[in-house]
Amino acid sequence: MAVKTVIKPDRQERSFYFDMLAILVLPAVMAWYYYGGAALRLVAICMLTGTLSETAGAFFMRCPRCLRDCNSLFIGAATALMLPADFPPLAAAAGVAFAVLAVKMPFGGTDFSPFTPVAAGYSFMCLCWPDKIFSYPVLDTGTGYVKGSSLANMLSVNTSIRPNTINVFDILTGSVPGAAGVTCIIVLLGSAVCLAFVRRRALINSAGFVAACAVMALLFPRVYSENARLVSLLMELCSGLLMFSAVFIVTDPATSPERPLHRFIYGAFAGAVCMLLRYFGKFEEGVFFAVLMANAAWPPLQERLLRREKKRALRKKVKQRARASSARGREAAENA
Amino acid sequence: MPDSKKELSPSKVLLFGTIIKNPILVQVIGLCPAVAASSSLTVALLLSFVTTVLLIICEVFASAVLKPLSSWFRVAVYMIMGLLFICPLMYILDEAGFAVVNNAGIYLPLMAANSVVALRCEKFAVKRNAFLSFYDALATGVGVSAVLILSGFVRELLGSGTVAGRAVFDFAPLPALTMPFGGFVVLGFSAAILKWFISAFLSEYSHDMPFKIKKAQKRRPQRVEEKAARPVLTAEKAVTPAAIKAEASDTAKAVIPDIPKGRESFADVLYNSMSADMFTAEDSFDDILAGISAESGGADNPPVTREDFSVSTDGNGDAPREEAERVIIPVDLDLVEEQEISRAIASGDEGGSAD
Numbered sequence: 071m072a073v074k075t076v077i078k079p080d081r082q083e084r085s086f087y088f089d090m091l092a093i094l095v096l097p098a099v100m101a102w103y104y105y106g107g108a109a110l111r112l113v114a115i116c117m118l119t120g121t122l123s124e125t126a127g128a129f130f131m132r133c134p135r136c137l138r139d140c141n142s143l144f145i146g147a148a149t150a151l152m153l154p155a156d157f158p159p160l161a162a163a164a165g166v167a168f169a170v171l172a173v174k175m176p177f178g179g180t181d182f183s184p185f186t187p188v189a190a191g192y193s194f195m196c197l198c199w200p201d202k203i204f205s206y207p208v209l210d211t212g213t214g215y216v217k218g219s220s221l222a223n224m225l226s227v228n229t230s231i232r233p234n235t236i237n238v239f240d241i242l243t244g245s246v247p248g249a250a251g252v253t254c255i256i257v258l259l260g261s262a263v264c265l266a267f268v269r270r271r272a273l274i275n276s277a278g279f280v281a282a283c284a285v286m287a288l289l290f291p292r293v294y295s296e297n298a299r300l301v302s303l304l305m306e307l308c309s310g311l312l313m314f315s316a317v318f319i320v321t322d323p324a325t326s327p328e329r330p331l332h333r334f335i336y337g338a339f340a341g342a343v344c345m346l347l348r349y350f351g352k353f354e355e356g357v358f359f360a361v362l363m364a365n366a367a368w369p370p371l372q373e374r375l376l377r378r379e380k381k382r383a384l385r386k387k388v389k390q391r392a393r394a395s396s397a398r399g400r401e402a403a404e405n406a
Numbered sequence: 407m408p409d410s411k412k413e414l415s416p417s418k419v420l421l422f423g424t425i426i427k428n429p430i431l432v433q434v435i436g437l438c439p440a441v442a443a444s445s446s447l448t449v450a451l452l453l454s455f456v457t458t459v460l461l462i463i464c465e466v467f468a469s470a471v472l473k474p475l476s477s478w479f480r481v482a483v484y485m486i487m488g489l490l491f492i493c494p495l496m497y498i499l500d501e502a503g504f505a506v507v508n509n510a511g512i513y514l515p516l517m518a519a520n521s522v523v524a525l526r527c528e529k530f531a532v533k534r535n536a537f538l539s540f541y542d543a544l545a546t547g548v549g550v551s552a553v554l555i556l557s558g559f560v561r562e563l564l565g566s567g568t569v570a571g572r573a574v575f576d577f578a579p580l581p582a583l584t585m586p587f588g589g590f591v592v593l594g595f596s597a598a599i600l601k602w603f604i605s606a607f608l609s610e611y612s613h614d615m616p617f618k619i620k621k622a623q624k625r626r627p628q629r630v631e632e633k634a635a636r637p638v639l640t641a642e643k644a645v646t647p648a649a650i651k652a653e654a655s656d657t658a659k660a661v662i663p664d665i666p667k668g669r670e671s672f673a674d675v676l677y678n679s680m681s682a683d684m685f686t687a688e689d690s691f692d693d694i695l696a697g698i699s700a701e702s703g704g705a706d707n708p709p710v711t712r713e714d715f716s717v718s719t720d721g722n723g724d725a726p727r728e729e730a731e732r733v734i735i736p737v738d739l740d741l742v743e744e745q746e747i748s749r750a751i752a753s754g755d756e757g758g759s760a761d
Contacts, residue, residue, distance in 0.1 A: 164580065176594075197582035197585060197587065198580055
């Protein structure tokens, strides 16, 4: 039995990660605006570490080295922008090296890894230095950094956020303590719009992810105010790494499903797990663990979905055949 | 273990038990103490000592005394022997004031029910004499101990910055390595290094490893211009060694490598990377073949030989084996399923809620 497959040629020659890297310029600019050269220095160190790690990994593990797809650069830049501006550069480099050497290269490279390297690298740093990774500097404190309380931290305390605690404009412009490149929601929305122009399909994952988080935030608010549900929706979506992950991490093509519906379900699953980890987890942020769990849980889930869809199609076909044959039989009987 | 029972010698038993079929890194058994408990060198040393002594006692006893008993009873005996060894040991160490017993936690008493001990006794000791069983226990113990000590050393050094409690660094470079997650990472890289070592320096034994590592599949297969027609062995076809050989020789080279396979789950990749003989490591291919040949007979069932399973012979010993690993027998599950559904509808079993 020959298997006929209609194949569309690849029209997009450019690497996905090259586009993502180009879009990452927007958050990087905001990081420089808020935190100065320290944030950009961290980005540069992480990108350099990613490139060197890929070269070393390809040499020692005999994997194909492909620096042209910009994946290692993207891993470095995205990881650095998710960290506080005063995070130790050596620790950041260790996280990027782990992402490339332990998660990406041993499985064969960019397209083979079953886990998102950025999420794995961030999880590694989170387990190694939890006190440093969630210690964000306060803006506009003059010389040096002073530890501030991020939105996600306030939400995790449960009763911290009251009416007029934080100005909404500050939240949207990123004038709140947080990781270097993830606080400015307006810029992240702009990045999503850019992504919609160059890689529209990838945004389906983001839509599922944000939708699931929004539903959870509406159903189970962690704030106490007059419009608790709406405030909760705003705070949850704008806090932590959620929006950044929705645009840059969940959309990773190597671990994303092919079909649009599956992409949406995959994103929604990651979003739901992320919110559950925020509610019940040890850390104030659980996006990276949620993405890793989605990576691990999705393949068997997709297998079941595909099997079910196939069965449905078969049943439909068989029923149509049965109806057609019975109609023919009836016609024959009437003719007789 | 070696391919045939006749070839067994103490040196080979030592080599296989320690390196080629290392219980933790190759056979992936007894992971619990290696991952969870061996986060420091002292605990790793204690667990290594207990495992090795327990293995020697149990394997020699099983080989000498327990052969006539049924297997379900023997497993209980292994556990009782483990308890008889570990309970007094814990008492002595506790009385002597060694803090390492507390550091090992629940994993030291759990060694009484160690899967490595039960498996080696059942797979090896009850089928061989006490002499070889002693060597096997020693080799397995050394293999387990090497991994535990290496893991404990690396994790303590990088996770806590100390070695056996003595400070080496002023800070802990990677504190996460003291967690079980760190144990998995260290074991994974150790397994990769061992595999490379065997391939590089003991290549003649690389085929005796219980599983083959397949090349990873691309998560998102590239779209290609044309896919070749994929032959399918349907349920109606008789699956005989000759048919498999004919099908494989036609398709193995030309068709199967060109077909980008569908996306596999990580569990599938892991499962596919292990062959069935991983769990029946002691039964060599010739033993299985002999069993099949004994069952077959007469004109209709000619005896099965090794040649029936070979794909092609070109004189090189490696080539047929590599080719045979690539042989896949695709079965048209859709067709089978469609036939089942058709039958169900025809017999009136299909409910109205199909859609």
